[in-house]
Amino acid sequence: MEYVVQQLLNTLSIGGNYALLALGLAIVFSVIGLVNFAYGEVIAVAGYVMFAVFAIGGIEYALVLMPIGVLAAVVISVTLERVAFRPVRYAPAATGLLTAFGVSILIKNFFITIVATRSKSVPTPAWLAHQIDIGIARIQVIQLLETTVTAIALLLLLLILRRTNIGLAMRAAARDFDMVRMVGINANKVIAAAFAVSGFLAGLAAIFIIARRGVVDPFMGFTPVLKAFVAAVLGGFGSLGGAVVGGFLLGALEVFFQLVLPPSIAGYRDAFVFVLVAAILVWRPQGLVGTKRQFGDKDE
Template sequence: MTFQVFMQHLANGISLGSLYALIAIGYTMVYGILRLINFAHGDIFMIATYVAFYGVMLLGMQLWWIAFPAAIIFTYFFGRLVERAAYRPLRNSPRISVLISAIGVSFLIENLAIVIFGGRPKAFPIPPIFNKIIQIGDVSIVSITFFIPAITLALLVGLVYFINQTKTGMAMRAVSKDYEAARLMAIDVDKIISLTFGIGSILAAVGGIMWGLKFPQLVPLMGLMPGLKCFIAAVVGGIGDIRGAVLGGFILGLGEIMLVAFLPALTGYRDAFAFVLLIVILLIKPTGLMGQKLTEKV
């Protein structure tokens, strides 16, 4: 393998890892507060991509800069609606009930998407700014490959600042430690949980739109495999830890690309890499690479 080819694969791996990291943060935020795996996260990712697609179709390619933010805002409220309808009524129910509800919501969104959007694949519109070929020496890289890590980094920095430096972020950290103590401190727990789902949905929406720009084919089940992989990335890094989600996303993205690059005969097993990695991490360090031992709340 030449140096140019290696750099091409490295750029693709960083780009894919950034996408996984961005979506995995949404998983880990919800888990950090609710100790709940939001299995509908991948489907929220899919909804955002379809809304962006129809927004561009309605407004025209020239107004993509309006359609994309509008899709993100829509997804924010959609995520909060999912929390309000499917999770809040079960707040004090056994964990298994909430888990079943999460799986049910995922199937409901997927099947509604098939009915509403149709099962035929659609081509995601790519604005010219994201489709330029940038030449660096002998390496040709599509511009979206640079946009994805940059946007991911900007959102990560903003999120870390929000959680660590604002009163709402402090309330989110308090709720993640103890519901009852947070209520005694006059924190509106339901509002904070709903906001967490909304922020996670924003990250899923941005990830979904960038996924559509990088892999421009839309189908109603497109969020299933990325959702599973990003859940795996969160577990690998240490679910509940934002830094761990980012680390797990990059490990998974780079690992997938390099597997195909160095062992092309195993290309068909690319998706299996994520599950093998999950098994290995659970055997070696069950709490993830950056995870801490958790005690179950009674």
């Protein structure tokens, strides 16, 4: 029973990280139809800022300094929206996609040139690796924090979307952006808010990515965002609830295959996961929560 509880907590911590990132991708896509492939670089910016502040302030101030990394992710995300994505907002979708790739390459090469490709070690508090007993299970503090923070972040986002004016405006924009503009809502504020929320989620995810890896490098956000994109598609791209479902399901599949695969082929875990995800999408091309549409359907 202890083993089952341990693996359930692994699923919640890994899936929660994917859910945060998938939600960050989905909330931008739902508002302006942009797949932000520069999202991994937002994580890298947060990582390098945390590396810098730890080097200056010291590890003993970790809980105080980590929010600075989250703030940096919010600032860079909103800045990219204003500088890079707003000028091409009404261009064809391919233009926005190419812009996102261009921004990604630009930021990545900035870090490669200025900081170098070699990983930088980030000291993490020793108490994160401590184990505590909860009932019949013994878990690491980082797992408990990751699961708790993810749950709180998702709950806060739900409250923002349902209880605040800007949240209601973002939900309305996700359904009909032109109508939102016609009723007098400031579209720029709505889109900036979506990017700010997306950056906040990326900053939270960056904290736990660094805590697990112990290093930062220019490519640290690539794999997590790739898997988050898969999770968002699995749940139904553009659906905020689908992004959360897809994130936790992807985490569950990773843990499952890690457990059942023999050690000789355990390194191919991701391949097995993606094959199963592809099979699910063949069955439900719109994703688990997405709405099925036919070619030629008009936007609602």
